[in-house]
Amino acid sequence: MSVSVTPLFPGLPGGPEVLVVLLILVLLFGANKIPKLARSTGQAMGEFKRGREEIEDELSQMDDEEADEAETTKSTETSTDAN
Known part of the structure; x- marks a missing residue:
């Protein structure tokens, strides 16, 4: 009897991965540099988000x-047509 595990979302990494x-x-x-990497990644994501919002x-x-x-052009055309 073998049990096969089918991932809920194939392609996404699970626990062991x-x-x-x-x-x-x-x-x-x-271990000391991982928090610094995470912090800089978060800052980069924040900068990206701010830049995207500015562009939007x-x-x-x-x-x-x-x-x-x-709207101005349309109202100007309408007023000149009326004359």
Whole structure:
């Protein structure tokens, strides 16, 4: 009688895989540098998020400006057509 374990999400690392990766990280970088690596990774992710939000804000401002210009053009055309 053999028991086969089917992962819930194939392709995602499970418990044993995560432990192996953590062990390799400790061997490569040492236990003292892992918190520094995690901190710098978190800071990099924060910078990326801020940059993405700035770009999204700029794009939404551009869309708003284009909508305002289109609205102004349309109202100008309507007023000149009425004359």
